[in-house]
Amino acid sequence: MLFWLWCIVGLLFNAGTLFGLTGSIGVGTSAYLTATCLVWIGGMVLFGIGALLAHTDFDGERPMAEDYGDVRVTR
Incomplete structure (x- = not known):
């Protein structure tokens, strides 16, 4: 969503100027x-790389590994 917002607003700003x-x-x-234009292109590249590196399940948290073994706290 931010990628498209940056794209449209930046393109309109640069074209208007x-x-x-x-x-x-x-x-x-x-x-x-x-x-x-360079700042706009840099932002596009930044958002593009961020989109490639992002986790795409949109659940808001990273899943933990399946098996952590048996963890017990004793006195």
Whole structure:
């Protein structure tokens, strides 16, 4: 869900910035657009790698190993 949110919001922000430019575009504007696009792409890669590494059963907890043996507390 966060991946799609980041994708859509970042794409709309970058497209709005690009299409909202008027007049001449200098080096500073080009550097700004490049930086925002790189941050967006970096976020996409981060969420993509996180999705690959995530556990996909969505139960909110990691399962424990099946056999821990007999554990007893004695005095």
